[in-house]
Amino acid sequence: MIDWSWFPTNAERLVPALGAHLLLALLPVVIGLIVAIPLGWVANRSRPARAVLVPVAGLLYTIPSLVLFILLPGILGTQILDPVNVVVALSVYTVALLVRSVADALAAVPGMVVAAATAMGYRPARRFAQVELPLSLPVLIAGLRVATVTNISLVSVGALIGIGGLGYFITDGFGRGNTTSIFAGVILIVVLALVFDALLVLIGRLVTPWVGVGRKAR
Amino acid sequence: MGALLADVAAWFGDSANWTGAAGVPNRVLEHLQYSIVPILLALLIAVPIGAAVGHSGRGGFLVVGVANGMRSLPELGVLTILVTFMSVGLLPVTIALLILAIPPLLAGTYAGVSNVDRAVVDAARGMGMTEPEILTKVELPNALPLIIGGLRTATLQVIATAAIAAFVGVDGLGRILFSGLAVRDYTRMAAGALLIAVLALLADAALAALQRLIVSPGLRTSTSSRRRAVVAPAQPEQLPQSRSTTPEPELARS
Amino acid sequence: MIEFRGVTKRFPDGTVAVDALDLAVEDGKITVFVGPSGCGKTTSLRMINRMVELTGGTILIDGSDIMAGDAAQLRRGIGYVIQQSGLFPHRSILDNVATVPLLLGWGKRKARERATELMELVGLSPEMAQRYPAQLSGGQQQRVGVARALAADPPILLMDEPFSAVDPVVRENLQDELLRLQSELGKTIVFVTHDIDEAVKLGDKVAVFRTGGLLAQYDEPGHLLARPADDFVDGFVGRDRGYRGLGFLSANGLPVGELSTVGSGATGDQVREAARDGWTLVVSDAGHPLGWVQVGQALSGPVDTDALIAGGSLYDTEADSLRGALDAALSSPSGLGVAVDASGAVVGSVRAADVLAALATARRDEAAA
Incomplete structure (x- = not known):
């Protein structure tokens, strides 16, 4: 079923595809996070903004990825094979997911803590950066994990319209009847997703050392 | 972009695209047919299991683990592998879509049932409800928002992935898209993509309407807080139990 | 059971x-x-x-x-x-x-x-x-x-x-x-x-x-x-x-003493005359307590109801226990607790010493029982 000798002989195709796959999946996570934090902040601060942002995010999230990959060139004026389409589409999904995460995470910061920070003389911007954002990290990282894992899985859909990454080994393997190639694509994608998920869990533990301390002490 | 819009509009205006096996109505029907069976099967499988696990409180880590693991599986890969081993046909597509639909429904039902306030369950038991009564009269009605949330995610995913299924040889709306791709006819691809997006949005809207219809108004926090502000302006006392924020049901997409 | x-x-x-x-x-x-x-x-x-x-x-x-x-x-x-x-x-x-x-x-x-x-x-x-x-x-x-x-x-x-x-x-x-x-x-x-x-x-x-x-x-x-x-x-x-x-402990049998009172329109002379041990209670027309006046305070004109000294808790002779009676005595500025009936009208006074005596009686009765 799986021909293990296929891997070394195709290493020079696999490695660049792996790199391309990661770039296409992770660049949108970074872009999405940068855009979603201010939007989520606004959504948490103002009810009307939330009433617009959250449903719009939900609506964007319902559009199938293949559809977005195909429609974006018409909207952006790019070529259909341009990887920019994939990056933009996945960034849209990431923003749609994280706006809600950021808003919910900020809303979950105890009001007393924010009030105490204000009472000690924090100005809003500094309070956001030093109190509210750190305290919302656990929920934010949970959102980042979902975005990262789904993005890594979704890049493969791009292969259907000829955009690189590991998905190519699935479509190409299917076209040639090469099971090893299909499995190689699937397995590498799953491994990548699990590795980056674990990495985010680890980063989460490092940046929020206060989480779970109370439970351990008991 | 203007030219493209005109082309796509012209495509929709062409009556040839609306008749026969390759016409839009038939493709929509096919697409629905591919989608509905796995969704119904997933409901039959996932809701009882999620409810049982949520009610008993045992095996929750397994449900969460399975649901999270499934999210990292590329749908295209699952579909391709199944077709490779089972030959082209509806069966592998149905199985692949079923595999996609189960995790969000399972996670939604589990989260919904296990998140019902323990005090509410305690009160139900203390008043003399039997375990099946607690599950059907208290836990499931309260879990409905999250169950339907899971159903909405599952439906979106199935409709989206059913489009991908055209790549492995079945029809549906994905056929319009891939036949366009084969001859580099971008207009046809865009038209197919639009149809899929509209179908997904309509299905989601229909389920949202269903949710409004069958979920108790008492569980709609936004409504209740609005009404509360109108009907009872002065409430000196705090609500005793802090409403736990509803956790995100399994989010996944394709 | x-x-x-x-x-x-x-x-x-x-x-x-x-x-x-x-x-x-x-x-x-x-x-x-x-x-x-x-x-x-x-x-x-x-x-x-x-x-x-x-x-x-x-x-x-x-x-x-x-x-x-x-x-x-x-x-x-x-x-x-x-x-x-x-x-x-x-x-x-x-x-x-x-x-x-x-x-x-x-x-x-x-x-x-x-x-x-x-x-x-x-x-x-x-x-x-x-x-x-x-x-x-x-x-x-x-x-x-x-x-x-x-x-x-x-x-x-x-x-x-x-x-x-x-x-x-x-x-x-x-x-x-x-x-x-x-x-x-x-x-x-x-x-x-x-x-x-x-x-x-x-x-x-x-x-x-x-x-x-x-x-x-x-x-x-x-x-x-x-x-x-x-x-x-x-x-x-x-x-x-x-x-x-x-x-x-029931306050039944607790003696209710006299209490000097004046109406809210009383003059300085009336207050001086009514006062016992330097204090008198001002009551409304319905007999409800309004507050205390201390002799030497409001002697010039008629009683100023805004300048009264606030009273303590009231002892309801029909419902309260010894605790209510003692608290009325202890919280009153004059040392005399104000006793009222169910309608809230003043019926007399209660002293801490009387409450303590009633307590001693109650204990004796209980020991005997």
């Missing part, structure tokens, strides 16, 4: 929550289980309706073993109120109250009629019937919880810290309401709290538990305050128990 006979609860991890408990809960009375956390009071309560299954001994309700029948059936005949109210968020208030009648198969109409009656009984306005629990305040939710527990008219009511999550003012309100309800209904109520003041206020009898599920003392609240069984109960009952114990 609910009887605990050698009841023991040992959890699977080996901890003993309740240890060989013997106790009889009297019919038609409020029995309060009180104690520090981990004393087994809630476990004991929850064993009565089998929310916790006992591991040793027996519990009898009117002579029959609770383990004999079906647990759900048993629970439908026992009202149950818990701290967080446990209202069903997806059901309207009316349907929440109708829960047990519906479980018992009463039929929707009859169940809802009964629920409407009960909402009125616990002081909820009928327009709340169609609201949902999330739209109610904590105090209102607890009222619904009580109504729901009473819906099928069970002879027994179990209340597990029902008022501890609401603020003190609302809590006192709910306590008074419970006492009023009980005077109408005469249920057998078992009430769990960690608040000794609540226990003493509500209980006809109070069972004090100590850590490890042992019964430290089971007595009437007055006796509990007057004669704690040991140092643990003494410590748990807390400070001022001597003073609070006065609350259980």
